[in-house]
Amino acid sequence: MKKILNNPENYADEALEGMCLAFPHLYAQSGEAGRVITRATPANSKPGIVSGGGSGHLPTFAGYVGTGLLDACAVGNVFAGPAVMDCMDAIRAANTGKGVLLLFGNYGGDKMNFAMASEMLEAEGIATRTVLACDDVGSARRDERQKRRGVAGLIYAYKIAGAKAEQPDATLDQVAEIAQRALDNTVTIGVALLPCTVPEAGKPTFTLADNEMEFGMGIHGEPGIHRGPLLAADTLADEMLNTLLQDGDIRAGDRVAVMLNSLGATPLEELFILWRQVRAGLLGHNISVSPPQIGRYATSMEMAGASLTLLKLDDELESLLNAPVASPWWSNAS
Amino acid sequence: MKKILNNPENYADEALEGMCLAFPHLYAQSGEAGRVITRATPANSKPGIVSGGGSGHLPTFAGYVGTGLLDACAVGNVFAGPAVMDCMDAIRAANTGKGVLLLFGNYGGDKMNFAMASEMLEAEGIATRTVLACDDVGSARRDERQKRRGVAGLIYAYKIAGAKAEQPDATLDQVAEIAQRALDNTVTIGVALLPCTVPEAGKPTFTLADNEMEFGMGIHGEPGIHRGPLLAADTLADEMLNTLLQDGDIRAGDRVAVMLNSLGATPLEELFILWRQVRAGLLGHNISVSPPQIGRYATSMEMAGASLTLLKLDDELESLLNAPVASPWWSNAS
CATH class of the missing domain: 3.40.50.10440 (Dihydroxyacetone kinase; domain 1)
Structure with missing residues (x-):
C-alpha cells in the first residue's frame, strides 16, 4: 500500500x-x-x-x-x-x-x-x-x-x-x-483503469488486467456494465457520451453543463484529451455547452479513471449554477 | 501504460x-x-x-x-x-x-x-x-x-x-x-512514491520497491537525496519540514506561505494528513503560517508523491500573494 x-x-x-x-x-x-x-x-x-x-x-x-x-x-x-x-x-x-x-x-x-x-x-x-x-x-x-x-x-x-x-x-x-x-436532469457514467486501496483493508479494491478497463464501474469499485481492453481516448469519449445520450432525456437544441471528473490519479492532461472529443460530440448533436467543470470533484483517492456527467439546463438551473460560491473546490473562473 | x-x-x-x-x-x-x-x-x-x-x-x-x-x-x-x-x-x-x-x-x-x-x-x-x-x-x-x-x-x-x-x-x-x-525566499522538497509514464516512452520513469520512497526526487524522476522505506506520514512531514528549515533562511518569528502539492495520484486526504504535522511543526518553531495552498499545483501526471514549499513572507510578498487573480487553478478561497 x-x-x-x-x-x-x-x-x-x-x-x-x-x-x-x-x-x-x-x-x-x-x-x-x-x-x-x-x-x-x-x-x-x-x-x-x-x-x-x-x-x-x-x-x-x-x-x-x-x-x-x-x-x-x-x-x-x-x-x-x-x-x-x-x-x-x-x-x-x-x-x-x-x-x-x-x-x-x-x-x-x-x-x-x-x-x-x-x-x-x-x-x-x-x-x-x-x-x-x-x-x-x-x-x-x-x-x-x-x-x-x-x-x-x-x-x-x-x-x-x-x-x-x-x-x-x-x-x-x-x-x-x-x-x-437538477438530479432528474443529471446523468453520469464512469470508467475505471486502476484501483485505490482502502487504508484499513490494505489491498486494492479490485483487479484489472494490464490493458483492461471497466466501463460503468462505481466509485467504490462496484461492478459496472462491461470490462474490456482500454480504449483510445476518442473512442472512450464517444462511448461515454453515447451512453449518456441514449439514457438521458437530452436532445438536439438542449443546453448542458458538463463535468469531466478524475477519480484521482488520472491527470488533467487526460481529462482535456477527453474533453476535445466530448465537446465535439455534443456540438455534433447540436447540443450547446456551458463552461465545463474539468478536474477532481468526486474522487476515490488514487483510483485511475474518469467520469462524465451531463446536466440538462434550463434558465433557472443555469443561473444557479453560475451564482457566486465560496469554496476552494468550485471555481467560478471555470 | x-x-x-x-x-x-x-x-x-x-x-x-x-x-x-x-x-x-x-x-x-x-x-x-x-x-x-x-x-x-x-x-x-x-x-x-x-x-x-x-x-x-x-x-x-x-x-x-x-x-x-x-x-x-x-x-x-x-x-x-x-x-x-x-x-x-x-x-x-x-x-x-x-x-x-x-x-x-x-x-x-x-x-x-x-x-x-x-x-x-x-x-x-x-x-x-x-x-x-x-x-x-x-x-x-x-x-x-x-x-x-x-x-x-x-x-x-x-x-x-x-x-x-x-x-x-x-x-x-x-x-x-x-x-x-520571492524565489530567494522559497525552498521546496519533494518525495516520490510511484512513477508516471511518459506517453511516447510507454514505460515508467523510474522503479521503486513496494514499500520504498525516494526523498528529494525531482518532478521528472531525477535522483534525490536518498531512498528508503516509506515513512509514516508524521515522520515524513517532520523530515520534509526539517530539511527545508535547515536549508532555508527561515527562523522563529518569521511568517511563511506553505504549499503542499500532490505530484498527481496522491489524494487530498493524504495532503491534509501531512498538513496537520507540517503546521504543528511550523507553529512549534514559532513560525507563523498564512493560509496554505494545498492541492495539485505542479504535477507529473499520475506520479504519486508530494512536495512541500515554504516561502518566507514580508508584507509586500504577502500582499501580492493575496491579490486577486483569474485562474481555475489558484483559488483565493484557499
Missing part, C-alpha cells in the same frame, strides 16, 4: 482534521468524534442543506460545505456511511428554523442512517426533506432508476440547491424541488 | 487543445504548432511575464496564464523544453512595449532556448529579464544553489510577480526584482 498515512484507522479523522486546519475560515469540526463539518460562520436564516457519506472522496463530501453550497456534512470512515448521531448533529447545525434538505447519494447505509436521524429530529420539530442522487447510469437500467448509485452528479445538485437556498425567502420545499429537478 | 490517450505523439497537443477549448474566455492558442498559450484578452500595457517548460505538469505551466499571473507560455512535449520559435512567439505576445520577464525553472534545455529567443528579440528591441526558479533543495547543496532545479516554488513566483505586474506604473525591473526576491 503506497499511501502517505499514519495508523490506517486514523486516516479519515486526520484527513478531516487537516482540512479544517487548512481552511479554518471555511470549515469547523463538531460531533462526538469530529465527523461533522459545518461552515465556520453558520448562515443566519435559510433552509439548511446537509450531505454526508464516506471518506476517501475529497473534495466530496465535506469540502463542499460553504456559502452557496452545503451548511453541514456528516462523514464516515473511508467508503463507509456516516453515523446516525453525526447525521443528527449535522442536521441540527444546519437548521436555522427553516428546515433542512438532506441531499446525498443513493447508498443503503447512508439512506438508513439519514432516515433514522431525520425521523428523530422531525419528532423534535425540525422539518426535513430528502433528495437522493441516482445519477450513475452504469449501476442500473433506466426503468429502475431509483436503484442507481449517486456519483459526481451530486455536486451539481449541491451547487444548484446551495445557490437557491441563499436566495432571500427561499423555502425548504423550493430548495428540495430544485435539487430534485 | 494505463493512460487515457490517443496517439502518444499527440498527447501534449491534444491536452493543450482541450484546455483551451474548455476555457476559451481565459486561454488562446498560437504559435506554429499551437504550443504558445496566451491570455484570451491580452493586457493593454504592463510588463509582460512569460514562462515555459514541458507538458505533463498541469496546471503548470500553461494553466497559470491569466490576469494576475502569466501573459503567455511556451510549451514543449511531455517533460521536454519548448522550442525557440515558441519562446519567441510567447515573448512577442506578452510584450506591450514595457518589456518581458522570462520566469521559468532551472533546466538546461529551457535556459538555452529562452536565452536564444531573448537574444534575438533584444535585437528587435524587446527588453527582457530572466529569473530562474532554483527552489528544489533535493537537487544540489545550498552552496551550489544556482544548480538547483525549479519545482513548485515557481508557482509562488508567478503569483507574486503576476500581481506586481498588474500594478499601474510597475516596471520590468520591479517585476523581475520581486520575482527574484
